[in-house]
Amino acid sequence: MKKRNRLFILASLGPALLCFAVMFAYPLVRTILMSLYRLPSLSSRMTDWEYLGLQNYTELFKSSVFIASLKNIALIWLIGGALTLSIALLFAVILASGVKGKRFWRSAIYLPNTVSAVALSTMWLQYIFQNKFGLLKQLFTGLGLESLAKINWTSPKYLFWAMLLSYVFGSVGYFMLIFLSGIERIPHDLYECARLDGAGNWTQFWRITFPLIRDVFRTCLTLWTVTSVNFFVWARMFSSKASVVTITPVYYLYDKVFGTANAGTVLNVGAGAAVGVLVAVIVLVTYSVMNRLLKEEELEY
Amino acid sequence: MKSKHRITAGKILGILRYVPLVLWVGFFAAAFGWIFFASFSTTREIFSNELLSSGLHLENYANVWRDNTVSRYFFNSILCSGLSCALIILISAPAAYVLSKKTFWGKGLTFNAFVLGMSVPQVMLIIPIYCWFVQAGMVGKLSTLVILYTTLNVPYTVYFLTAFFSTIPSALSEAAQIDGCTQTRALWKIMIPMASPGIITVTIFNFMNTWNEYFMALIFANGNDRIRTLSMGLQSMITAMTYTGNWAGLFAAVMMVFLPTFILYLFLSDKIVAGITGGAVKG
Numbered sequence: 108m109k110k111r112n113r114l115f116i117l118a119s120l121g122p123a124l125l126c127f128a129v130m131f132a133y134p135l136v137r138t139i140l141m142s143l144y145r146l147p148s149l150s151s152r153m154t155d156w157e158y159l160g161l162q163n164y165t166e167l168f169k170s171s172v173f174i175a176s177l178k179n180i181a182l183i184w185l186i187g188g189a190l191t192l193s194i195a196l197l198f199a200v201i202l203a204s205g206v207k208g209k210r211f212w213r214s215a216i217y218l219p220n221t222v223s224a225v226a227l228s229t230m231w232l233q234y235i236f237q238n239k240f241g242l243l244k245q246l247f248t249g250l251g252l253e254s255l256a257k258i259n260w261t262s263p264k265y266l267f268w269a270m271l272l273s274y275v276f277g278s279v280g281y282f283m284l285i286f287l288s289g290i291e292r293i294p295h296d297l298y299e300c301a302r303l304d305g306a307g308n309w310t311q312f313w314r315i316t317f318p319l320i321r322d323v324f325r326t327c328l329t330l331w332t333v334t335s336v337n338f339f340v341w342a343r344m345f346s347s348k349a350s351v352v353t354i355t356p357v358y359y360l361y362d363k364v365f366g367t368a369n370a371g372t373v374l375n376v377g378a379g380a381a382v383g384v385l386v387a388v389i390v391l392v393t394y395s396v397m398n399r400l401l402k403e404e405e406l407e408y
Numbered sequence: 409m410k411s412k413h414r415i416t417a418g419k420i421l422g423i424l425r426y427v428p429l430v431l432w433v434g435f436f437a438a439a440f441g442w443i444f445f446a447s448f449s450t451t452r453e454i455f456s457n458e459l460l461s462s463g464l465h466l467e468n469y470a471n472v473w474r475d476n477t478v479s480r481y482f483f484n485s486i487l488c489s490g491l492s493c494a495l496i497i498l499i500s501a502p503a504a505y506v507l508s509k510k511t512f513w514g515k516g517l518t519f520n521a522f523v524l525g526m527s528v529p530q531v532m533l534i535i536p537i538y539c540w541f542v543q544a545g546m547v548g549k550l551s552t553l554v555i556l557y558t559t560l561n562v563p564y565t566v567y568f569l570t571a572f573f574s575t576i577p578s579a580l581s582e583a584a585q586i587d588g589c590t591q592t593r594a595l596w597k598i599m600i601p602m603a604s605p606g607i608i609t610v611t612i613f614n615f616m617n618t619w620n621e622y623f624m625a626l627i628f629a630n631g632n633d634r635i636r637t638l639s640m641g642l643q644s645m646i647t648a649m650t651y652t653g654n655w656a657g658l659f660a661a662v663m664m665v666f667l668p669t670f671i672l673y674l675f676l677s678d679k680i681v682a683g684i685t686g687g688a689v690k691g
Binding site: 126129133201214216224226233288308380384 | 650
């Protein structure tokens with residue numbers, strides 16, 4: 108009986124563990140190894156690798172394009188994150204305050220998240236930011252703001268901010284849902300007591316809602332970090348060739364390792380692996396810093 | 409006097425809170441509404457801002473359908489996402505059951521392995537995986553995409569379902585085993601059907617992720633039209649049409665990709681919303 112039980116556990120866990128070992132554990136170690144070597148080509152065997160130590164990393168930090176990609180991702184994380192999370196929180200608070208047609212608003216705000224990023228970015232690039240018949244141009248011309256209407260949003264000067272704006276627009280819905288479910292778990296009695304004690308909406312938000320959704324806020328920050336660090340589709344849709352304006356670390360890696368179609372790029376698998384390791388390190392550092400800043404407290408309510 | 413003042417302030421606030429909602433949703437509706445009408449107009453009308461002035465040009469859609477293998481893109485996406493989602497559950501559900509109901513050596517370690525798996529950025533894994541598939545001659549095949557979509561989504565699904573199984577009482581499966589039912593049978597005939605709400609939730613989440621997936625599809629299945637999924641196919645159509653200046657066709661292509669998902673969303677939005685929040689917040 109006991110033996111059979113053990114067999115059952117092994118058979119149930121086996122396939123999932125195999126996935127983990129083959130697709131996560133092994134590639135993880137291998138990427139770290141690769142980042143220390145120079146590889147002649149993608150498919151070369153390990154005996155042909157040339158040990159470089161940390162040279163791949165030092166080379167990366169000498170590359171102005173890679174530095175630009177780090178700067179871009181920092182801006183996306185910080186400014187995009189501040190915008191996305193505050194707009195999402197605003198909508199969540201509004202929806203939780205008992206508006207009419209809550210289910211409609213919730214579904215409508217989440218809708219952009221279900222659309223493929225390729226379609227969504229096309230909507231922005233080919234219509235909203237379009238400089239002949241675009242929505243923004245029409246809107247600003249209609250409002251008589253000629254100087255704003257003249258802006259070419261897809262020119263290098265504005266491209267990054269245009270990209271960030273449309274990315275924020277596509278991300279808000281997801282975080283709004285998470286905030287909303289966090290707020291809705293707070294018992295109603297708390298608000299009733301506060302109201303009886305004479306607390307206004309503002310006080311209720313800062314004294315009850317905000318402290319009690321701190322954990323949810325942390326979850327959102329973590330999720331934002333994970334998604335923004337992988338920023339790629341939007342960058343590629345906004346500039347089909349890697350440019351300093353919109354490049355991100357993942358785009359840089361793609362360009363280095365897989366961008367063989369572009370003549371002139373040097374195929375350097377080791378440097379690509381080093382980018383992967385650095386991205387993971389960035390995520391790890393952000394996690395631990397956030398954990399320290401927003402310490403987890405067990406709240407009972 | 410004071411209370412009266414507060415009531416009016418509350419009323420103003422009550423109306424004001426609709427403003428951000430209306431602006432936000434209105435903006436998106438205006439943009440998509442315009443694209444919808446543009447997809448029935450000619451390119452000339454789009455540029456002179458006289459949408460639909462020469463009637464409905466349904467041929468935009470017919471042309472996109474004829475000149476591109478849109479049906480193939482849809483078929484590929486349905487195949488990839490459908491097959492992967494089924495395989496993910498087949499692999500993850502038994503593992504999650506064991507992790508939540510059984511005690512054995514190394515249980516905590518196993519669970520943490522899956523947590524690690526779902527937090528590793530994919531860029532950290534992609535190069536060795538690509539090397540394998542190059543050596544095995546499997547780049548440019550849909551089956552490769554199915555393998556990737558399945559394995560890469562297993563850790564999160566195990567994590568999600570482990571939490572879900574722990575909310576289901578095990579009395580029923582224990583009773584069945586006393587009556588002589590094997591553990592495997594009890595798992596598939598009793599426990600997994602009982603977990604179906606959680607399984608549906610996580611499957612909707614997985615389906616949306618794989619349906620809109622871009623990075624892996626770009627690297628592993630982007631060589632020709634036979635293997636392109638919807639995202640890849642749409643991108644190649646858009647690139648071609650901006651090159652030839654066929655804006656009417658471009659917007660028709662966007663609509664063709666957008667509308668089926670949108671209609672599905674109209675029916676399933678509550679379930680989808682539940683799936684997103686159920687997954688992200690610890691219950």
